[in-house]
Amino acid sequence: MLSTMQDGHLSIGTLLRHGSKVHATSEITTWTGTGARRETFAELGANSARLANALRALGITGDQRVGTFMWNNAEHMAAYCAIPAMGAVLHTLNIRLFPEQLVFVANHAEDQVIIVDGTLVPLLAKQLPSMKTVRHVIVANGDAATLQAPDGIEVHSYAELLAAQPDTFDWPDVDERAAAAMCYTSGTTGDPKGVAYSHRSLWLHSMQVCMTDSMRLAEDDKALAIVPMFHAMSWGLPYAALMVGASLVMPDRFLQPEPIAQILDAEKPTFAAAVPTIWQGLLQQLEAHPQDISHLREVVVGGSAAPPSMMHAFEENYGVPILHAWGMTETSPLGSVARPPAAAEGDERWAYRYTQGRFPASVSARLIGDNGEELPWDNEAVGELEVQGPWIAASYYGGSAVDPEKFHDGWLRTGDVGKISPDGFLTLTDRSKDVIKSGGEWISSVDLENAVMGHPAVAEAAVIGVPDEKWDERPLVAVVLRQGQQVTAAELREYLADKVAKWQLPEHWTFVEEVPKTSVGKFDKKRLRALNHDGKLDITHF
Amino acid sequence: MLSTMQDGHLSIGTLLRHGSKVHATSEITTWTGTGARRETFAELGANSARLANALRALGITGDQRVGTFMWNNAEHMAAYCAIPAMGAVLHTLNIRLFPEQLVFVANHAEDQVIIVDGTLVPLLAKQLPSMKTVRHVIVANGDAATLQAPDGIEVHSYAELLAAQPDTFDWPDVDERAAAAMCYTSGTTGDPKGVAYSHRSLWLHSMQVCMTDSMRLAEDDKALAIVPMFHAMSWGLPYAALMVGASLVMPDRFLQPEPIAQILDAEKPTFAAAVPTIWQGLLQQLEAHPQDISHLREVVVGGSAAPPSMMHAFEENYGVPILHAWGMTETSPLGSVARPPAAAEGDERWAYRYTQGRFPASVSARLIGDNGEELPWDNEAVGELEVQGPWIAASYYGGSAVDPEKFHDGWLRTGDVGKISPDGFLTLTDRSKDVIKSGGEWISSVDLENAVMGHPAVAEAAVIGVPDEKWDERPLVAVVLRQGQQVTAAELREYLADKVAKWQLPEHWTFVEEVPKTSVGKFDKKRLRALNHDGKLDITHF
Structure with missing residues (x-):
C-alpha cells in the first residue's frame, strides 16, 4: 500500500x-x-x-x-x-x-x-x-x-x-x-x-x-x-x-x-x-x-x-x-558526533568527548573482524568500520558498487579501524591499511605515534609495519626531532616502556628530516614504506 | 547523471x-x-x-x-x-x-x-x-x-x-x-x-x-x-x-x-x-x-x-x-513553528511568538486569493494557505489527488485563511469555509469571536456568515452567556464598537444554550448554519 x-x-x-x-x-x-x-x-x-x-x-x-x-x-x-x-x-x-x-x-x-x-x-x-x-x-x-x-x-x-x-x-x-x-x-x-x-x-x-x-x-x-x-x-x-x-x-x-x-x-x-x-x-x-x-x-x-x-x-x-x-568525503561527511549522553557526569563526559562520537539514526554502523565476521559493540573488539545510510556513498563515479576493497554488501568500508561502545560511540585506533598485525594481534600505529610524540624532543613520529618472520609484522617508528633537540632510539624505547604493552614495544627505529605527506597534509605511509623497502632508511634495531 | x-x-x-x-x-x-x-x-x-x-x-x-x-x-x-x-x-x-x-x-x-x-x-x-x-x-x-x-x-x-x-x-x-x-x-x-x-x-x-x-x-x-x-x-x-x-x-x-x-x-x-x-x-x-x-x-x-x-x-x-x-493531520503535522528571528527584540519577539510560526525548508507555503492568484507575503494580503513538502499529503487514502476542494496543482489546500510576513511567519485569521465575504472584503469569524469573548459576561461566541442581499454575507453571532450573567445584543454591539472596524460590526445576534461541537471539541459551524437555515435561532437584527 x-x-x-x-x-x-x-x-x-x-x-x-x-x-x-x-x-x-x-x-x-x-x-x-x-x-x-x-x-x-x-x-x-x-x-x-x-x-x-x-x-x-x-x-x-x-x-x-x-x-x-x-x-x-x-x-x-x-x-x-x-x-x-x-x-x-x-x-x-x-x-x-x-x-x-x-x-x-x-x-x-x-x-x-x-x-x-x-x-x-x-x-x-x-x-x-x-x-x-x-x-x-x-x-x-x-x-x-x-x-x-x-x-x-x-x-x-x-x-x-x-x-x-x-x-x-x-x-x-x-x-x-x-x-x-x-x-x-x-x-x-x-x-x-x-x-x-x-x-x-x-x-x-x-x-x-x-x-x-x-x-x-x-x-x-x-x-x-x-x-x-x-x-x-x-x-x-x-x-x-x-x-x-x-x-x-x-x-x-x-x-x-x-x-x-x-x-x-x-x-x-x-x-x-x-x-x-x-x-x-x-x-x-x-x-x-x-x-x-x-x-x-x-x-x-x-x-x-x-x-x-x-x-x-x-x-x-x-x-x-x-x-x-x-566523517569522510564518502559520508558527506557527517558520520558521528561526540556529544556525551545526558547521564554521563564529570570525567565520564570527557571520556565520551575524546571519542569520534555517536552515530545518528541516519548512519548505521558495524565493525567487521579479520574473517569478515561482525564484531560486538563492547568497546573492546577492534575491527574495520562499515557504514550505511542515505548520505553514504554506494559507489564511486564511473566505478562499480561491486568493489570489494571499498564496498561490502551495500555497506561502505571506511578503511578506519576502531571499536564501538554499547551505546554507539566510536573510537578509532588506526587506518586499516596502517594497522600492524603482529602475532595475531593488532597494534595501532596511531596509538604508538601519539605515545612517541608525547616525548618533548619529538616533533613528529610515523609508525608503519615492516615484515617479520616470526610475528608477520612489527612496528617501525620514523621520528622527526624538534629543532635543537636530541634523543636516542634507546631512550625513546625506554620512554615508551610504561606507556604501551610490552609486546607492542617497537624494535625498529629511524630518524628522518621529515615525514612524507599527502596533498592534504596527512602522513603518507605508502611513501614511507617505499623508502624502507628501497633501503633508504637508516634503522636502529633492538 | x-x-x-x-x-x-x-x-x-x-x-x-x-x-x-x-x-x-x-x-x-x-x-x-x-x-x-x-x-x-x-x-x-x-x-x-x-x-x-x-x-x-x-x-x-x-x-x-x-x-x-x-x-x-x-x-x-x-x-x-x-x-x-x-x-x-x-x-x-x-x-x-x-x-x-x-x-x-x-x-x-x-x-x-x-x-x-x-x-x-x-x-x-x-x-x-x-x-x-x-x-x-x-x-x-x-x-x-x-x-x-x-x-x-x-x-x-x-x-x-x-x-x-x-x-x-x-x-x-x-x-x-x-x-x-x-x-x-x-x-x-x-x-x-x-x-x-x-x-x-x-x-x-x-x-x-x-x-x-x-x-x-x-x-x-x-x-x-x-x-x-x-x-x-x-x-x-x-x-x-x-x-x-x-x-x-x-x-x-x-x-x-x-x-x-x-x-x-x-x-x-x-x-x-x-x-x-x-x-x-x-x-x-x-x-x-x-x-x-x-x-x-x-x-x-x-x-x-x-x-x-x-x-x-x-x-x-x-x-x-x-x-x-x-499543523494538521495532513501535514504530519509539523508545519510552522513560532521561534522569533535572532534579530527581533523585546515586544517584537512576542509579536512573532503569537503568530502560527515560520515555515521550515521542508514545507513550502503559498497564499491563494479569491481568483486563484498567488498573493504576496506582505503580512497584509489574506488568502487560503497551501503547502507542499515531503511530509504533506498528496491525496487521501482511496481518494484522488485530483480533488479540487483539497488539492491544487500538487499543493495541499489547508482550508486555513491567513497572511504571511516577508520573513515567512504565518498568521491565521480563519478557516476558509468560515470566513465571511462582505462586499468584496473578508471578515474573520475568529477575530470577531475573540472580540466578543473578551466581554466578561460571555462564555462562548461563534460567528457564521448569513446571506445578505446587498453585501453577499454578513456576520451572525451566537453567544453563550456565563452562568448567572446577563447582557443584551445591543450592549455587546456597543462593546465591540472600538474593537473592530465599523463595517465589520455584526448586525445579527442570537443567544444559545451551547455552541454545537465536533468530536474533537471544535465549533461545529455547519450545524450552526443548519439551525439558522431551519429558522431554529431567535435572532436580534440591527
Missing part, C-alpha cells in the same frame, strides 16, 4: 528558493584581509540566478559538470547554489591536489567550465592545457586578463558575466536522486575517486547538521566555515546555513592563525568548523595575543583526531567547547 | 533498530494514576519484536492494517514500532470519534486486528459488530475476558500473547514510500478522510522535530506526550524520541489538570506537547496549587491558536516558554 504523501521537494533549487526568501536578511560575510564584504541571502538568490543564466548562455545544459577552484567566499557560495539548482553538477576542485591529480579529476568529471578565484589563476593556468573538456574559465575576484588560456578555452570575468544577466531563473524540478555535487577523495593509493552527492543526500545531511544532537546549527548562528568548500562540501555548513538562515562567515584565503583571530574579533561568529591543525595554530596565536573568543558557542573538529590537550585548552582557557566529529 | 549515494534506509525498522540499540537505556514512562511504570528502549525493542511475532501468528501479512484504540502508553508505543517495522500499516483509531465515524474508518481502512486498552473496551465493544474486517482484538492493560466479541472475532490478552513470543524479529526491508501509519481526519463535512504516512515522511518529520529551530528534541530531553497518539502521530514525538534517544513520559488516560500536575511533579519532564485547553486547565490547577514547573525547558502548543494571555502566564509566572506551532 502506497502512502498518500507528496514526493519530490528535496533539491538545491527548493533550498535556494527557501533560504533567499524566508531568510532574505541572513548574511554571507567574506573576509578581505582587512575587513569584510557582505551579501544577504536575498542577494545570494539574485546572484545565483545571474550565474545560472550566465552558465546557460555559455552552453551548460543537462547534468554537465561545472568546476570551482576557489576559496570559501560569497562567489563560491553562489556556485554552490546556482550549479545544482539549474540541474548541472558542481565539482569542487581541491586546490591542494598534486598537479597530476588535479588534471585527472577535471578530465574524469569532464568539467566544461571552471570558476576560479583570481589568486588561484597561476595554480590552475599551468594545468589548463591538460584539461581536455574545459571550454570556459570564469575568473572571480580578480583580473580575467591575467589568465593566458590555451586555444579553445574562453576566459571570462565573473563580475562582467553576471552583470549582464537577469536576477531571476526558473529553477527546474530535478530528480532528488540526481547528482548535485561532486568531490574527489585524494587517497594515498591509486587515482582520486569521485563521490557524487544527490540533491536528496545533501538535503538530509543539511537537516542532520541542524539537529540539536548534531551540530545544532540554527537561525541565530553565525557560522565561520574554515573547512574548505572543496573538502567534503565544507562539512555541510553552506547548505545547512541556507536551510535555517544561519549567517555564514567565509575566510576566503586568510586561513593563517593571525587573520583567523582577526576574523573572530571582527565578526564574533557563534560556531566554527575546521581540522585540528587550524585550531592548534589558533591556540598558539591566542597564547601570544590573548583575545576573548567566548562568542563561539562551540567549534567542531574533524578530519583527524583532536588531541585531548587541545580540547581542554579551548574549554578551560577560553570557554569554548570543542565538538569532536568523524 | 545519477548520484553515487546509497538509497533506502528511511524506515521505522531502521529507526527501531537504532533506538533500541544506541539508546538502549532511554525510557518510556507510563503514568498509572498513582505512580509510573518504566520500560527501556531496549525493552521496547524486545516487546516490539514479540508483538510483531504475535501479529504474524494471527495472520497479519503484507501491508494489512492493524488498528490501535489506545491511550498514550508503552503498549501503544510498541504498536507504533512493531506494526510499521514488520511491513504492516498502523491505524491509530481516534477514541473520540462519533460511533458512526469510528465504524466508518475501521471499515474503510479494512483493519484486521485492533489493539485496545482495557478501559476503552466498553467504547469499542458497542461498535465491533459493525466492523466488517476485524478478525482479532487484543486487549492491553486490562482483562480480555471483559470483552464479549461477536462471532468471527477472537479476543486475546496482550500480555499472554507477547509472553509466548520470541524477543527478536527479522525486520524486513520496506520501500520508503510504502505506507507506515494511517490517521483519519475528523472534518465537519463528509466522512473522515485517511492520511497514510510513509516510512520516508515519518523519518524526515522526525528529523525536523529534532532540529534546533523546530522542537529541538534531543537525547537529554524527557518529553511528556500529552497530545494523543491517535492525533496526527502525537505530533511526531514518539518516533523523534526513538531517533535521538529522548525519554518519553506517557500520561495514559490521566489527562485532567490534577494528574498532569502530578506527572510533572513526579517525572520532571523537560518538554511537553498539548492543545491549548490542556494548558489552560493546567494553569488554573497551578493557580490553585502552586508548583515549580521550571524543569520544562519549553512546551509546544498547537491544534488551535494559543491565547497570548496564556503564553504570558506560563512564561512570566512559571518561567516556561510556550512555543506556538501550526
Whole structure:
C-alpha cells in the first residue's frame, strides 16, 4: 500500500528558493584581509540566478559538470547554489591536489567550465592545457586578463558575466536522486575517486547538521566555515546555513592563525568548523595575543583526531567547547558526533568527548573482524568500520558498487579501524591499511605515534609495519626531532616502556628530516614504506 | 547523471533498530494514576519484536492494517514500532470519534486486528459488530475476558500473547514510500478522510522535530506526550524520541489538570506537547496549587491558536516558554513553528511568538486569493494557505489527488485563511469555509469571536456568515452567556464598537444554550448554519 504523501521537494533549487526568501536578511560575510564584504541571502538568490543564466548562455545544459577552484567566499557560495539548482553538477576542485591529480579529476568529471578565484589563476593556468573538456574559465575576484588560456578555452570575468544577466531563473524540478555535487577523495593509493552527492543526500545531511544532537546549527548562528568548500562540501555548513538562515562567515584565503583571530574579533561568529591543525595554530596565536573568543558557542573538529590537550585548552582557557566529529568525503561527511549522553557526569563526559562520537539514526554502523565476521559493540573488539545510510556513498563515479576493497554488501568500508561502545560511540585506533598485525594481534600505529610524540624532543613520529618472520609484522617508528633537540632510539624505547604493552614495544627505529605527506597534509605511509623497502632508511634495531 | 549515494534506509525498522540499540537505556514512562511504570528502549525493542511475532501468528501479512484504540502508553508505543517495522500499516483509531465515524474508518481502512486498552473496551465493544474486517482484538492493560466479541472475532490478552513470543524479529526491508501509519481526519463535512504516512515522511518529520529551530528534541530531553497518539502521530514525538534517544513520559488516560500536575511533579519532564485547553486547565490547577514547573525547558502548543494571555502566564509566572506551532493531520503535522528571528527584540519577539510560526525548508507555503492568484507575503494580503513538502499529503487514502476542494496543482489546500510576513511567519485569521465575504472584503469569524469573548459576561461566541442581499454575507453571532450573567445584543454591539472596524460590526445576534461541537471539541459551524437555515435561532437584527 502506497502512502498518500507528496514526493519530490528535496533539491538545491527548493533550498535556494527557501533560504533567499524566508531568510532574505541572513548574511554571507567574506573576509578581505582587512575587513569584510557582505551579501544577504536575498542577494545570494539574485546572484545565483545571474550565474545560472550566465552558465546557460555559455552552453551548460543537462547534468554537465561545472568546476570551482576557489576559496570559501560569497562567489563560491553562489556556485554552490546556482550549479545544482539549474540541474548541472558542481565539482569542487581541491586546490591542494598534486598537479597530476588535479588534471585527472577535471578530465574524469569532464568539467566544461571552471570558476576560479583570481589568486588561484597561476595554480590552475599551468594545468589548463591538460584539461581536455574545459571550454570556459570564469575568473572571480580578480583580473580575467591575467589568465593566458590555451586555444579553445574562453576566459571570462565573473563580475562582467553576471552583470549582464537577469536576477531571476526558473529553477527546474530535478530528480532528488540526481547528482548535485561532486568531490574527489585524494587517497594515498591509486587515482582520486569521485563521490557524487544527490540533491536528496545533501538535503538530509543539511537537516542532520541542524539537529540539536548534531551540530545544532540554527537561525541565530553565525557560522565561520574554515573547512574548505572543496573538502567534503565544507562539512555541510553552506547548505545547512541556507536551510535555517544561519549567517555564514567565509575566510576566503586568510586561513593563517593571525587573520583567523582577526576574523573572530571582527565578526564574533557563534560556531566554527575546521581540522585540528587550524585550531592548534589558533591556540598558539591566542597564547601570544590573548583575545576573548567566548562568542563561539562551540567549534567542531574533524578530519583527524583532536588531541585531548587541545580540547581542554579551548574549554578551560577560553570557554569554548570543542565538538569532536568523524566523517569522510564518502559520508558527506557527517558520520558521528561526540556529544556525551545526558547521564554521563564529570570525567565520564570527557571520556565520551575524546571519542569520534555517536552515530545518528541516519548512519548505521558495524565493525567487521579479520574473517569478515561482525564484531560486538563492547568497546573492546577492534575491527574495520562499515557504514550505511542515505548520505553514504554506494559507489564511486564511473566505478562499480561491486568493489570489494571499498564496498561490502551495500555497506561502505571506511578503511578506519576502531571499536564501538554499547551505546554507539566510536573510537578509532588506526587506518586499516596502517594497522600492524603482529602475532595475531593488532597494534595501532596511531596509538604508538601519539605515545612517541608525547616525548618533548619529538616533533613528529610515523609508525608503519615492516615484515617479520616470526610475528608477520612489527612496528617501525620514523621520528622527526624538534629543532635543537636530541634523543636516542634507546631512550625513546625506554620512554615508551610504561606507556604501551610490552609486546607492542617497537624494535625498529629511524630518524628522518621529515615525514612524507599527502596533498592534504596527512602522513603518507605508502611513501614511507617505499623508502624502507628501497633501503633508504637508516634503522636502529633492538 | 545519477548520484553515487546509497538509497533506502528511511524506515521505522531502521529507526527501531537504532533506538533500541544506541539508546538502549532511554525510557518510556507510563503514568498509572498513582505512580509510573518504566520500560527501556531496549525493552521496547524486545516487546516490539514479540508483538510483531504475535501479529504474524494471527495472520497479519503484507501491508494489512492493524488498528490501535489506545491511550498514550508503552503498549501503544510498541504498536507504533512493531506494526510499521514488520511491513504492516498502523491505524491509530481516534477514541473520540462519533460511533458512526469510528465504524466508518475501521471499515474503510479494512483493519484486521485492533489493539485496545482495557478501559476503552466498553467504547469499542458497542461498535465491533459493525466492523466488517476485524478478525482479532487484543486487549492491553486490562482483562480480555471483559470483552464479549461477536462471532468471527477472537479476543486475546496482550500480555499472554507477547509472553509466548520470541524477543527478536527479522525486520524486513520496506520501500520508503510504502505506507507506515494511517490517521483519519475528523472534518465537519463528509466522512473522515485517511492520511497514510510513509516510512520516508515519518523519518524526515522526525528529523525536523529534532532540529534546533523546530522542537529541538534531543537525547537529554524527557518529553511528556500529552497530545494523543491517535492525533496526527502525537505530533511526531514518539518516533523523534526513538531517533535521538529522548525519554518519553506517557500520561495514559490521566489527562485532567490534577494528574498532569502530578506527572510533572513526579517525572520532571523537560518538554511537553498539548492543545491549548490542556494548558489552560493546567494553569488554573497551578493557580490553585502552586508548583515549580521550571524543569520544562519549553512546551509546544498547537491544534488551535494559543491565547497570548496564556503564553504570558506560563512564561512570566512559571518561567516556561510556550512555543506556538501550526499543523494538521495532513501535514504530519509539523508545519510552522513560532521561534522569533535572532534579530527581533523585546515586544517584537512576542509579536512573532503569537503568530502560527515560520515555515521550515521542508514545507513550502503559498497564499491563494479569491481568483486563484498567488498573493504576496506582505503580512497584509489574506488568502487560503497551501503547502507542499515531503511530509504533506498528496491525496487521501482511496481518494484522488485530483480533488479540487483539497488539492491544487500538487499543493495541499489547508482550508486555513491567513497572511504571511516577508520573513515567512504565518498568521491565521480563519478557516476558509468560515470566513465571511462582505462586499468584496473578508471578515474573520475568529477575530470577531475573540472580540466578543473578551466581554466578561460571555462564555462562548461563534460567528457564521448569513446571506445578505446587498453585501453577499454578513456576520451572525451566537453567544453563550456565563452562568448567572446577563447582557443584551445591543450592549455587546456597543462593546465591540472600538474593537473592530465599523463595517465589520455584526448586525445579527442570537443567544444559545451551547455552541454545537465536533468530536474533537471544535465549533461545529455547519450545524450552526443548519439551525439558522431551519429558522431554529431567535435572532436580534440591527
